[in-house]
Amino acid sequence: MKNKMPAIQIENLRKVYSSGNEDVLAIQDVSLDIPEGKFVSIVGPSGCGKSTFLHIVGGFIQKTAGTVRIRGKEVEKPGPDRGMMFQESALFPWKNVFDNVAWGLEVQGVPKAKRKEIVEGFLKLVRLWEFRNHLPSQLSGGMRQRVSLARVLAFNPDVLLMDEPFGALDAQTREEMQVELQRIWSESQKSVLFVTHDIEEAVFLSDRVIVFSGRPATITEIIDIKFDRPRDLSLYKSSQFRDYRNHIWDLLHEEHHKPVTSTSEVVNG
Amino acid sequence: MDKKFQKIAAIEIIVVMLLWEGLAYFQLIPTYLSSPTIILAAMWDLIKSGEIISHMGASLYRSMFGFVVVIIIGVGLGILAGYYKKIGNFFDPIINAINPIPKIALLPILMVWFGMTDTTRILIIFLTAFFPTFVATRDGVRSMKQVHLWAAENMGASQLQLLYKVVFPGTLPKIFDGLRVSLGLTFVMMFSSEIIGASNGAGLGFLILNADLVGRTDIMFAAVAFIAVLGFIFDRILLKVRSKLLWWDLNQA
Missing domain, CATH: 3.40.50.300 (P-loop containing nucleotide triphosphate hydrolases)
Incomplete structure (x- = not known):
């Protein structure tokens, strides 16, 4: 502590x-x-x-x-x-995965190069960097929540x-996500x-x-x-x-x- | 539109044209019903003489002026009325009272105020086309997903950023639904405003009115055809712009 x-x-x-x-x-x-x-x-x-x-x-x-x-x-x-993750996906459907994760940084005026570095780091952390150009609607429910997590972590809340x-995921995806969340959480502290x-x-x-x-x-x-x-x-x-x-x-x-x-x-x- | 459907549509039009042409050729229909070839010839004459340019230019100026004002005021006010409860509450009774009035009924009043001028015509175009866009935008904003607004606030967006980076793009599909209806009305009102009142000046409506005075049904048909072509082209342009801006909306098209 x-x-x-x-x-x-x-x-x-x-x-x-x-x-x-x-x-x-x-x-x-x-x-x-x-x-x-x-x-x-x-x-x-x-x-x-x-x-x-x-x-x-x-x-x-x-x-x-x-x-x-x-x-x-x-x-x-x-x-x-405070970084809030909602039960239903709050990703913007008009932005691709990368721009969704970068959104918080953008409105807070973080320079573009710095933004890219941060977004890349968190998208790799949730193992979705290869999907950066996809739209949220092209992802599964579990992937969408991983992007949501990356987006929340990206603007570095306390x-x-x-x-x-x-809550909206099937039982198996849910268990996978729990393991993933634990891993990501232990890295983010x-x-x-x-x-x-x-x-x-x-x-x-x-x-x-x-x-x-x-x-x-x-x-x-x-x-x-x-x-x-x-x-x-x-x-x-x-x-x-x-x-x-x-x-x-x-x-x-x-x-x-x-x-x-x-x-x-x-x-x- | 898929290829098969396009083909059927093309065949349908050709069959109707041929039928019309045939009936006219064998004089089975009165001459005032004209025929496709005669109308095409009249259209070609209008193009060749350059006369059509001034008519189309005048008509498009009025309709597009009105439409651009609809985009600016209809969308702008719609977003504010949808997002801010107080502004919405202020406008709702006014909108609800004026919306059901056929706006063409206001034309005589506008003529008293502004005379039979372009101001009157553009105003009546605007008044008619404003409502579908305003209502679609306002209701689109009101039906936005709360979590999108919350997520934006959570990430530290300012009021202004919230409006133009979340509310506007989030409402854009609904805005285009409204704009498409408004664009159609723009052409209807352009024509209506031109055939009422004095028959001197330029515009496709005037062209029809003048042709009527000299009994040239072929020119009347030609002018109608030009309006149809213009309406079609502008609708396509709007759809193109929409699919450009709404590339992310996989449900459309």
Whole structure:
């Protein structure tokens, strides 16, 4: 750890949705620290507000109360200090792979030669340099998310926010992407806040798993995952992995017996 | 358009022309229906004398002037109205009130204000052609994927960069849908504005009006044919420009 200040510091975050004359409490005073360089996942029942939570950290959705700090600096709106990866591809269909990855650097005024150097580095990191002249529409779903990851890494944010980035992929591609993400993450040394509904994905990837309760979202439990890195897919078969998985499954399962306050969800998750 | 379809279209046109020519040749149809060869001869006369240049020039000047203003104001205002809720809210009632009016109904009013001048004609062309482009652009912006805007904001884009580097290219397919309708209307209104009012001056509409006065149906048909050719050429140009700019849109063409 480089310093004691957490990469992301969230204090008493609250979100209330007003629908008509009824207020729905989506997130209830959640406080959370993401340490520098750590991979932290949030799992929770579908519609619990974990995706909303991530969008608030990203600055895309307004919070009702509380504070979000990135390396000590309070944030209100989206900015390049946080790199957000969305569930659905956010690549621009009118730009090829290279120009998509270069986009953030371009708007920030990075000179062309420097841009090319950075883009080449990250496209090689995600193993898609040969596809630099392809359009996003010519790539598979897994490749598109790898380009998205390269694009986010290219503008060098302090932290990565990932909203079920592999949610739309088939099971096999998903596992490949998990291994890829781990490799890329360990090279980039970024702090990651990762949202997923897939318990195994969270256990496999994370140093720490935060379990959210159903709506309104509160933290049920924080679980440190103590596996060495690099991890490979055979980990799925280990008994310790299954213990983590079963424990989290039980925590989420208890949630199903709680009354649901609202089934509507503004952002999927 | 694939090759097979092009072939069928060509055969279809040739058959109709031959039929028309045959009926005229054997005097089975009245002379005021003219015939393809007579019309072609009239067109050739107009080209040879150079007369057509001034008519086409005048007509194209009016229609293209109107169309360029439609591109600038229709697209520009459409993007602002689609992106900024307040601007959209301001324009929506005005647009909704004026849109259903046949704009040609405003021609007499414009004539009172500006006389039977090019200003009047260009204005009526603009007023008619503006709406499809404006509405298509505005609705295109409103239907943009939220994640594209979020991703751009995330990467530190300024408001201006967001508008011209994300909203504009992202809406371009819809903009072209609107522009194509507007271009067609531009030619319709060019013609309409020229056949109403005084029959002196240049323009394809005037050419028809004058030919009517002297009973030359062949010239009337010839002028119509020239308008058809112009309309076709400009539509093709627009499609060419579109496929150039929208090379990335693999769904089109």
